[in-house]
Amino acid sequence: MVTNDEPQSASPTLRWMRVVGFLLYTMAFLLPAVRESVPAGATVPPSQIYKGWFCALVTLMNTFGKDVWQSKDFLAVLSGWINPLILIYLVLLLGHNLNWQRRLVAALIVAFMFATWIYFALAPLVPLVGHYLWIVGALMILSGEFVIHRATPATGANNTAASGS
Secondary structure: OEEOOHHHHOOHHHHHHHHHHHHHHHHHHHOEEEEEOOOOOOOOOHHHEEEHHHHHHHHHHHHHOOHHHHOOOHHHHHHHOHHHHHHHHHHHOOOOOOHHHHHHHHHHHHHHHHHHHHHHHHOOEEEOHHHHHHHHHHHHHHHHHOOOEEOOOOOOHHHHHHHOO
């Protein structure tokens, strides 16, 4: 039997991967995340380089702007919602019977990552080290959703039911 009831069966490796992912994820907010695209050979003024915390703040604040939802900037707002969704995902890890809710939040996070990259192409923005660490950290946090765990065989009377006899 294959299962992914991960909170009950999370391995120590998976837990450490999530801890390291969370550290990378939070560290990314302090690093340069994106820069505006500039012509080849031109230097990038520091004012056109944005740190992760600034991107998160701007995208969340723009959530409430009516005009944003009628332009390509709604993709940036979706990327800003990755951060609260990561927090919700971490809370859902504490529940033992919240598997489908956790998977739904994980799917939204991954979909919003794609929205981020589409926005980068349209804006145009160039991702920097902070963005890459942010994505890697988030994927490490979500890693339990991408790994299929083998259930441990049941003992005693339940063993025959688990084997299909």
